[in-house]
Amino acid sequence: MDAYISIKNVSHTYKNGVTAIKDINLEIYEGEVVAILGSNGSGKTTLVKHFNGLLKPTKGTIEVGGLNTKKEKISTLSSLVGYVFQNPNHQTFLSTVEQELSYGCKNLNMEEDEIEERVDKAIELFELHDRLEDNPFDLNSSQRKEVAMASIMAVSPKVIVLDEPTTGQDHKGCKRVLHLVQMFKDLGHTVVLITHDMNLIGELNCRTVVMNQSEIIADDKADQVFSDKGIMEEAGLQPPQITTFASKISTLNQEQTYLTIDSILKEIAVNQKEDVKIGTGS
Numbered sequence: 493m494d495a496y497i498s499i500k501n502v503s504h505t506y507k508n509g510v511t512a513i514k515d516i517n518l519e520i521y522e523g524e525v526v527a528i529l530g531s532n533g534s535g536k537t538t539l540v541k542h543f544n545g546l547l548k549p550t551k552g553t554i555e556v557g558g559l560n561t562k563k564e565k566i567s568t569l570s571s572l573v574g575y576v577f578q579n580p581n582h583q584t585f586l587s588t589v590e591q592e593l594s595y596g597c598k599n600l601n602m603e604e605d606e607i608e609e610r611v612d613k614a615i616e617l618f619e620l621h622d623r624l625e626d627n628p629f630d631l632n633s634s635q636r637k638e639v640a641m642a643s644i645m646a647v648s649p650k651v652i653v654l655d656e657p658t659t660g661q662d663h664k665g666c667k668r669v670l671h672l673v674q675m676f677k678d679l680g681h682t683v684v685l686i687t688h689d690m691n692l693i694g695e696l697n698c699r700t701v702v703m704n705q706s707e708i709i710a711d712d713k714a715d716q717v718f719s720d721k722g723i724m725e726e727a728g729l730q731p732p733q734i735t736t737f738a739s740k741i742s743t744l745n746q747e748q749t750y751l752t753i754d755s756i757l758k759e760i761a762v763n764q765k766e767d768v769k770i771g772t773g774s
């Protein structure tokens with residue numbers, strides 16, 4: 493299968509001379525959930541802004557859906573890759589939620605009927621029926637972020653990039669983000685997450701690309717990355733607290749990397765059943 497996003501030897505040097513990404517090679521396939529991790533300034537946002545043409549490589553090539561991003565307009569690329577900014581205020585600027593939801597589709601010159609159909613679907617998915625007349629700026633930040641996601645979903649791009657989706661969210665908001673990522677995946681979208689939220693990555697146990705000093709230093713499933721002390725130290729990352737806790741409990745299988753409380757509880761339940769079996773001689 494061909495990669496949907498194919499990045500070959502890509503570097504980006506800003507006008508001020510900072511090379512924010514260096515010789516990046518990365519392939520992202522349809523339907524994947526990929527987290528991009530790394531300390532501040534490691535190059536995550538610069539990399540991802542290349543996916544929808546907001547930035548163009550100063551060296552190397554990127555193809556999205558077979559199109560060379562250097563040769564395509566941002567409008568073409570943004571119908572393939574939707575970018576949900578960290579701060580929804582950078583994305584919502586119209587006076588009603590309904591206008592926001594149709595904005596992306598209108599920008600792509602879709603027919604009225606198609607816009608209506610897509611907006612209705614987004615309203616359904618995000619349960620926004622009661623908010624259509626609201627001004628996005630009267631909503632709380634979590635709701636505003638959902639409106640931003642819903643307006644991207646109306647366009648229905650193959651790839652959805654979520655930049656720090658849980659930053660500034662309360663516990664309920666974080667759970668909702670997890671649910672939405674899973675929903676996007678179930679609907680067949682590819683999801684790229686830029687995040688510092690190790691718990692979110694732990695819950696997803698998704699492909700995890702680690703960046704450090706403008707380069708990719710790891711690309712593996714989250715449990716493999718989190719158990720690699722060298723990589724974690726080099727990138728200045730800490731695994732989820734539950735992973736560190738589990739690594740200190742000798743009765744747990746130390747060959748395994750536990751990413752969630754549920755995975756620990758499951759292991760304990762299995763151990764207890766084994767104990768009962770041994771105790772009864774059955």
Ligand SMILES: Nc1ncnc2c1ncn2[C@@H]1O[C@H](COP(=O)(O)OP(=O)(O)OP(=O)(O)O)[C@@H](O)[C@H]1O
Nearest residue numbers: 506508510512530531532533534535536537538539
């Ligand atoms: N528009 C710009 N002009 C010049 N330098 C920039 C620009 N945007 C980012 N940089 C620099 O590029 C480097 C990488 O920044 P980038 O924002 O891609 O990293 P990041 O990993 O996303 O960081 P953070 O986690 O803080 O968002 C940093 O040194 C940053 O200062």
